[in-house]
Amino acid sequence: MSKTQSVFSYDLAGIVVGETSISDVQGDKGLLSYRGIDINDLIGVPFLHVAWMVIFGEWPDEQEKSNLKSFMCRHARLSHAEQDLLGQISRDLHPMLMLQGLIPLLQMPEEDTLGKGLDAEQGLFIAAKLSGLIAAHNRLGQNKVILHPIAGKLRHENFLTMFHGKAPSPEQVRMLDAAQILQMEHSFNAGTFAGRVCASTLAPIQSSISASIGTLFGKLHGGADQAALEMAVEVGSPENAAAYVKDCLANKVKIMGMGHREYRTVDPRARVLKPMAVELCQDAQSKNLLATLVAVEEACQQEFSAKGKEIWANVEFYKGAVFHSLGIPPQYFTSMFAMARVYGYIAHFLEFRQESRLIRPRASYVGKSPAARDQSAA
Template identity: 65%
Template sequence: MTDNENLESFDLAGVIVGETAISDVDGAAGRLSYRGVDIVDLAERPFAEVVWLVLFGETPDAARQAQLNRFLCQHARLTLEERQVLKLLPQHLHPMLMLQGMVPLIELPEAETLGVGLDAEHGLVIAAKISALIAAWYRREQGLSPLGGGPDDNFHQHFLTLLHGQVPDADAVRILDATQILQMEHSFNAGTFAGRVCASTLAPIQSVISASIGTLYGRLHGGADQAALEMAQSIGAPEKAAAYVAQCLAEKTKIMGMGHREYRTVDPRAKLLKPMAMNLCNDPDSRRLLDTLIAVEQACQQEFATRGKEIWANVEFYKGAVFHNLGLPTHFFTAMFAMARVYGYIAHYLEFSRESRLIRPRARYVPAREPAMA
């Protein structure tokens, strides 16, 4: 590398830093697959089936899916010690900071029961506990007592019961399954790569997941879902979207949730999620927010078309409307992302650990310039 090369070359964009068999992001074609299966197909499958496929590379039978659902539901309960630690945290703490701090403190079993290896089982226990932590933190914010359990045959039905204290309808469970499948895995995204760097030091899986969650919190990564819906709330109505977009472009302000670093065409996850959100969001408030988001996307596309360019909403853009309809405040959206992406983190930990090697890049030293003489 020569001294006059632009520093932008250090952002690692497009640089191959490893291999994976877990997922493939084809940005040019707008395709995403897990273990060779297209996301269009996977979004319609049972959640437990896709979890097993992502982690272990095989399609489980119905008995294995039922076993995994029971395992996740049974571990989606906080111990007395975990509840006591949770009570000591500041109540205003963002859910993502709560998760990042609590994950390394989770008590993990010493013996396995699923027959998938202790590392994998520890990861699945953490995944289950994340759902319990989110539900407990939400109920604490709402001034409600934590709940101890729910149905054991469907993980997301169990979670929504822990969250709101009543068994949800089938449509809510179905769209939550699909939404979480769509954001479960995405190759070497920032959070996953941070986890692989952590794993390369031979850190335990709870440290790896905590590092990944901390990275996911950023507004330029997982935090875009919260920012996108809060943008729609601040705009207020669909008819105000065009003026908002024009002002953002004039002031060179980033419109959260529009465009994606990898996809040069429509994000395949957003393509699937948008019609789901349109079918789900029927109450006046959710519909107004969704219509505002749709108007923002249309205004962006019109503005970019005048410049001879195309732009599309990514998955973060529309999933906020889904989570809002499910009764979650905006500051919990990224925690819901973590609750799904954790399975990708586990899969990468297992894959990388088979041939672990310390990730230690080099930096080019550039001495600081001396201050100019007065």
């Protein structure tokens, strides 16, 4: 950057671009809260109740709980038209690309049945459809029949049944609830900010959520969960971890899932997920993968400590081990992330629309001047 150029930030690090009352990330302290409630106090609360609180800033009353549960179950069921759309997509297409492409094609509801406004209605409709689309995409990829949700079942009980074709254990449902609550919302992360930029143009909520999901797919964002587990498979065993880490650092290769842009101490979500992974990973393969991840984290900490620095695993690092133990294939990890983070996207869309302004930053031009271009042409 020349001395005559204005100061700018390529990555907007430290730049305040708005206000929010949805979540608070205190990176220096390793704290995360939704609507003023520490995430540790939300583990064990029914998933959909937390989603409602994140979106609307208040807990649902009894009637709202009942209406929400029925609404989400009803719309998780794919219509014949939606199944036909999904059937036109390659079975090998990554689930995140499938979601990004199909969300704008869904027929949005045109009536507010939940009493929270049409934007909220449509957002929750999309959230419900994500679980049906992900499960159906997995089933079709195995040449199996698409399954539908059963009324009265819990949100993630239905999802795991539709995904695997068999009912999960209560413990598996509890673990998935916890993991999804932990990744429901995280302030102005890249995916959320992309959605806000889209919303600032007055594009509809399905466009905003599609933009957010496309951004979440990247390995430097949500895609790190798949990359971290694939790394553990590549490393092979805990004994290989130290050599792997040394090689990565020597060649300036990023170790996915280690460190976080916001947290300067332990990611509070990883602090919860790590013991969950230990509890869930009981078969030989899962135990080896988890032990390898632990060994990679310890090797990273030793290497950074020698340089007087600290580094910790983030939420993506151990989340893959939890999902793997639930029988979720790695290529579906990030779509599971989207299935949870969509509630944060809805909350931010609604919050931003209360005082919407077109987001249009300026760029510092460093190309040729018209005069210079004319001279070169002559």
